Amino acid sequence: MGELHDAGSYGHGFRRAYAKGVCVSGWFDASGDASHLSRAAVFHEQHVPVIGRFALAVGQPYAPDSAVTVRSMALRLMPPDAPEWRTGMNDPPVLPLRDARDVSDFFASQQIDPATGKPDPARMKAFGMTHPWLKSAADENTHRFVSSGFADDTFHSLDSFVLVAADGTRTAVRWAMIPMQSVEPGDGKTGDRDYLFRKLIGDIHDHPLQWHLVITVAGAHDVINDPSQIWAQDDQTVDAGTLTLNSIESEEGGPCTGITFDPLILPPGIQPSDDPILQVRSAVYMRSFSLRSGEKRSPSAVTPSLIQTSEGRKS
Amino acid sequence: MSCMASFPLLSRVLHWLMAIMILAMLFIGLFMASSVGPNYHRLVTLHRPLGIAILVLAILRLGNRLRSSVQPLPDDMPRLLRWAATASHLLLYGLMIALPLVGWGMLSAGGFPIPLWGQSVLLPSILPHNPVLWSWLRSAHSVLAFALFGLVLAHIGAALFHGLIRRDSVLRSMI
Ligand code: HEM
Ligand code: HEM
Secondary structure (H helix, E strand, O other): OHHHHHOOOOOOOOOOOOOEEEEEEEEEEEOOOOOOOOOOHHHOOOOEEEEEEEEEOOOOOOOOOOOOOOEEEEEEEOOOOOOOEEEEEEOOOOOOOOOHHHHHHHHHHOOEEOOOOEEOHHHHHHHHHHOHHHHHHHHHHHOOOOEOOOOOOOEEOOOOEEEEOOOOOEEEEEEEEEEOOOOOEOOOOOOOOOHHHHHHHHHHHHOOEEEEEEEEEOOOOOOOOOOOOOOOOOOOEEEEEEEEEEEEEOOOOOOOOOOOOOOOOOOOOEEEOOOHHHHHHHHHHHHHHHHHHOOOOOOOOOOHHHHHHHHHHHO | OOOOOOOOHHHHHHHHHHHHHHHHHHHHHHHHHOOOOOOHHHHHHHHHHHHHHHHHHHHHHHHHHHHOOOOOOOOOOOHHHHHHHHHHHHHHHHHHHHHHHHHHHHHHHOOOOEEEEOOOEEEOOOOOOOHHHHHHHHHHHHHHHHHHHHHHHHHHHHHHHHHHHHOOOHHHHOO
16 A cells, blocks of 8 residues: 555545546346356346446546556446445456566556656666566557547456356356447547546447446466466357446546445355455455545546536537 | 352353454454455455354353353452453453444445355445445454454453462463
């Protein structure tokens, strides 16, 4: 937590990371195709209520939107008669961190230099040099395709999980939310500090946004417990169902603000893999949540009135 | 030397069982809350049912204590010490019950599902979802845990004082 703070996390009631965000809600309809892999209710039921949050992976909640910033989709799926499922996904294909040691070294390398107000480039470079095993993941992410906004972006679980079927069969998987909206490349040249959020608000008011939840089953050569390793392209995939998001609200009073998207809040039928990053995330989100909940919060950059005006523009 | 009878067997079993559980819990709690290591989730998963077991046992134990005979302290003990003994015992019971209740309450207020056993057996929420309350109770859980730890240390110190320095029968009455 100290390292996150020194790396420029803002505090004041905001999430210690992914600070700039907005609440959304909708539902999830299972296709039934994943029900033989997992007994989790979400893979069997229709119209499971969902609360979610889109965010930018920034420490500062008032940072201007930028095309290259990592975007996230976090979801809380709440079947009425079964335990809930929370998941947080990011848009790069891999996580260039392997374990708790890497995480702490990384945030230390991102420490803000008081002289420049930015992380010291030499430190960041040194991190790359001393962590050669992360190079391929970092390259993968630098050269990734960047879409025009949240609505046409693909979000990955990055970490692996284990699905447990009714008969006890265990299957290692990752998953991704793949947009049903047509995908366009982002240009990112705009003077608007909140253009990504403004666009999302407009898109969702235009029509409900949808994604396929696509589950990838680990192949024989895939590394399960290391999110910095990409999986083979020809792995078997299963379309588990459709996410529909039709409503958007500011974090001020929105339904996603008072919860934390701890990736280890899992229903029966989904279990953690031995990926150490999952443990780091669970512990860190818990601490971020207890710190931020005790603080007096300043208004979110994506205010209720921003949501109103973007709505007005559309209609 | 005044000679006191032992506590009933049930009281003694409960006492030592809970002593082990509480010490274990204090260390599990401290370790998990300060680590992000590969065992974080496993420790939290153990912490919840063990804490609830302590709550149940503490209530049973309080019932047992109110029903059964309590060995009076030796009458050559100074009044202040006896008063301190009674007060510290009351506090120990209070914390053994309050700490797990705060743990349960804080997770309720944080909007978390609270798995007790595996992933299917969940505890019901006992407080409304309220992040400010969650944060407050989360701090209270730490403060009360440290208070309990301090009290346990004082309790062990007092027991040894009886056994080794005063050499009266108080320590033996619980063995
Ligand atoms: C490895 C080290 C990581 C650290 C230290 C870290 C840290 C954090 C922190 C402190 C938060 C704020 C939590 C809150 O206050 O509720 C957060 C949010 C989030 N993280 Fe991570 N994270 C890590 C990795 C990941 C990975 C691998 C993913 C995705 C696969 C991810 C996805 C998310 C998402 C989606 C959110 C936003 C949740 C929301 O919108 O509330 N994180 N992260
Ligand atoms: C006698 C019973 C209990 C004892 C002695 C105990 C002790 C502790 C201690 C020492 C900590 C670490 C505090 C810190 O360093 O800040 C802790 C944290 C915690 N306890 Fe308990 N606890 C008890 C019961 C419970 C129960 C019943 C629950 C939930 C149902 C619970 C949930 C938690 C949680 C969620 C944390 C925080 C973990 C984190 O921050 O990562 N505890 N406990």
